[in-house]
Amino acid sequence: xxxxxxxxxxxxxxxxxxxxxxxxxxxxxxxxxxxxxxxxxxxxxxxxxxxxxxxxxxxxxxxxxxxxxxxxxxxxxxxxxxxxxxxxxxxxxxxxxxxxxxxxxxxxxxxxxxxxxxxxxxxxxxxxxxxxxxxxxxxxxxxxxxxxxxxxxxxxxxxxxxxxxxxxxxxxxxxxxxxxxx
Amino acid sequence: xxxxxxxxxxxxxxxxxxxxxxxxxxxxxxxxxxxxxxxxxxxxxxxxxxxxxxxxxxxxxxxxxxxxxxxxxxxxxxxxxxxxxxxxxxxxxxxxxxxxxxxxxxxxxxxxxxxxxxxxxxxxxxxxxxx
Numbered sequence: 683x684x685x686x687x688x689x690x691x692x693x694x695x696x697x698x699x700x701x702x703x704x705x706x707x708x709x710x711x712x713x714x715x716x717x718x719x720x721x722x723x724x725x726x727x728x729x730x731x732x733x734x735x736x737x738x739x740x741x742x743x744x745x746x747x748x749x750x751x752x753x754x755x756x757x758x759x760x761x762x763x764x765x766x767x768x769x770x771x772x773x774x775x776x777x778x779x780x781x782x783x784x785x786x787x788x789x790x791x792x793x794x795x796x797x798x799x800x801x802x803x804x805x806x807x808x809x810x811x812x813x814x815x816x817x818x819x820x821x822x823x824x825x826x827x828x829x830x831x832x833x834x835x836x837x838x839x840x841x842x843x844x845x846x847x848x849x850x851x852x853x854x855x856x857x858x859x860x861x862x863x864x
Numbered sequence: 865x866x867x868x869x870x871x872x873x874x875x876x877x878x879x880x881x882x883x884x885x886x887x888x889x890x891x892x893x894x895x896x897x898x899x900x901x902x903x904x905x906x907x908x909x910x911x912x913x914x915x916x917x918x919x920x921x922x923x924x925x926x927x928x929x930x931x932x933x934x935x936x937x938x939x940x941x942x943x944x945x946x947x948x949x950x951x952x953x954x955x956x957x958x959x960x961x962x963x964x965x966x967x968x969x970x971x972x973x974x975x976x977x978x979x980x981x982x983x984x985x986x987x988x989x990x991x992x993x994x995x
Contacts, residue, residue, distance in 0.1 A: 686945045688953065723961050732945050745961040749973065758971045761978030771961055792992035796951065808977060811963070824988040828976060832968025840969055844982040851985035851993040 684732035685739070685786065687793045690714055694728055695737045701776035703815075709774055710741055717743070724773055727793060729786055740777035740786045742794055746807070747771045768805075770798050772812035791825060795848050802845045809845055813838040884912060927952045 696710045714726040729740040749767040751759065772794055777786045794810065801807050811830070814822050819829065819839050827841035888896065896911065905911045922944075925932055932944040965973070985993075 684947070686947050686950055688950045730945075735943065735945050747961050747963050749965065749970065753965065754970050754974050755967055758974035762974055767977060771963060773961070788992060792995060795989070795992055824986060825992060826983055826986045826989045828983065830969050830976065831972040832966045842973065842976050844976070846982035847985050848989065848993065850982065851990045
């Protein structure tokens with residue numbers, strides 16, 4: 683199955699997507715397009731099958747954000763640059779249940795990383811932050827997302843991935859073990 | 865030792881050309897041969913040069929945000945969907961959003977951001993970036 687990931691379009695068929703989570707289903711159907719084109723508070727990328735290019739199989743929504751320098755507790759702000767901290771918020775990521783386990787989530791998060799790198803090169807961005815469902819934190823951790831401590835235990839877990847870590851993943855075998863000496 | 869002018873230009877030309885080697889699956893090899901025949905292209909170099917020219921054009925069009933499509937005589941259109949081309953399509957700029965943070969989250973974030981050495985990439989991340 684050849685999949686293409688591209689920006690959500692108005693004509694996309696979003697009704698059939700069922701990721702097993704009502705708020706994520708509902709966001710795509712009711713809010714994603716409006717938030718992208720009218721309110722401009724988040725851009726949604728849709729995964730579609732090449733052969734059926736309008737039916738959305740999965741999606742993610744991202745937006746820029748920043749943390750004001752003065753918001754950091756003063757004793758923790760010493761090592762930080764003297765400016766607000768720009769970041770990308772991965773606000774939503776969902777895969778239709780019928781396509782779960784087929785690598786679609788991996789394809790979507792890979793695209794998030796590529797876009798983040800591109801954005802960091804064009805306008806500056808220090809990290810990706812996401813609010814992950816507690817049962818999905820292991821999946822994000824596989825890609826190097828680290829938990830940000832301090833969230834309410836019953837809510838989602840806020841997670842962090844350094845843009846430098848993503849950049850390092852492109853270097854040729856940066857962490858390959860040294861050649862064994864015979 | 866002085867080189868004759870003609871020989872020098874040949875050597876310069878040789879130095880400038882780059883060899884390109886590709887491992888093709890049998891089906892891809894057959895496709896290349898068929899295309900070369902149809903297009904009456906004799907050498908692999910010419911074939912590659914034409915393919916690169918076509919790809920460059922497609923990339924430049926998509927980079928401008930233009931869609932590439934074929935149109936039948938009855939006006940029916942099929943849009944070209946090519947995953948790699950979508951990567952050069954222009955972003956309309958990401959939107960901005962405010963996030964609320966607790967003080968403990970900000971302290972934790974400050975610690976993560978101010979570390980001199982970032983975490984090394986995991987295997988899954990490396991795979992994600994190289995697939």
